[in-house]
Amino acid sequence: MGLLEVLEDRYAEALEALKSLPIRWDRERFAFWLRQDYPFVEALYRYQAGLLLEAPQAHRAPLVQALMATVEELDWLLAQGADPGAQVHPVRREYIGLLEEMGGLAYPYRLVFFYFLNRLFLEAWNAHVEGEGPWQELAQHWAAPEFQALLFDLEVMARGALEGLDQEVVAHYLRRILEMERKTWSLLL
Template sequence: MLACCPQAWEVLKGLPIRFDPGRFRFWLEQDYPFVEALYRYQVGLLQEAPQAHRFPLVQILLATVEELDWLLAQGVDPKAPVHPVRQEYIALLQEMGTLPYPYRLVFLYFLNRFFLEAWSAHVPEEGPWEELSQHWMAPEFQAVLYDLEVLAQGQLPLLDRARLARYLERILEMEVKTWSLLL
């Protein structure tokens, strides 16, 4: 599934991120509106989910709520002005939210997968982000992500490959732009 966009994938993992505390704080603050939009995306997905998909979707939704709580505990201002990069990513998320359920489920998996791959490539294990790293890398969350991957793979035969590739490229492009806020 990652074969669609190897160059963007390599660009994302190879960004020369600098973890200046002020820059990271700005980045976290800019993460809040996106995670809030992701929460709404997941709620919409859960409303349409077949019974067999509900438990993993509830688990990923719970992880998103925990991330919002963590961001607030870090002192981010949920009413801070939203950077144009984040506005663009939120708009993409809203656009994807209008697609049929199978696409939305697959995109939810990839949003999480791309983010975690970038996080693993860029974020040191120690520092103010350590608690969140432990949350994302915890075996429980990795199990939820695995369940989501299995569900997503089950949806792939239902999807138009060209449409899928276009959205995956756009998601990766937005991840590159988002992580570039730390340059």
């Protein structure tokens, strides 16, 4: 059973609530959401850099690819008008705090949570993003075969790390990640 299936099995209700939020897409709301994404992606970059520092050799290439994708996303967000010095929305500050807290965990936990952060975001993205709009460039990025291959590599690595972990700790943080994803997507309500 894949990690996504485990997630869907254990957290089906929370995942469905995330995917069924009544998002209202318009250019202004999307631009605000993107600007608020910058501080989170910057924190995610630091989280990934910490992962890479402790990664075993076999994990380094996919983690470097993920880190480069994050650097490119930060550049893209800046090109969209994100201001690194702008005030950070409380929801984003809370999610950044969760990333920093998880950054203190052992490498295998951080790897598993990094996979789930990406997977949950994409599950919500695929459920909510449709049609033409300013989000089209991002939609193409997330659907690109290279990114899908990277996500597959992360899942394989996370699956290997999951077995020896305390499942109560995993469940605790997965619930919190799901809650933060719900709050983040709720900025578009």
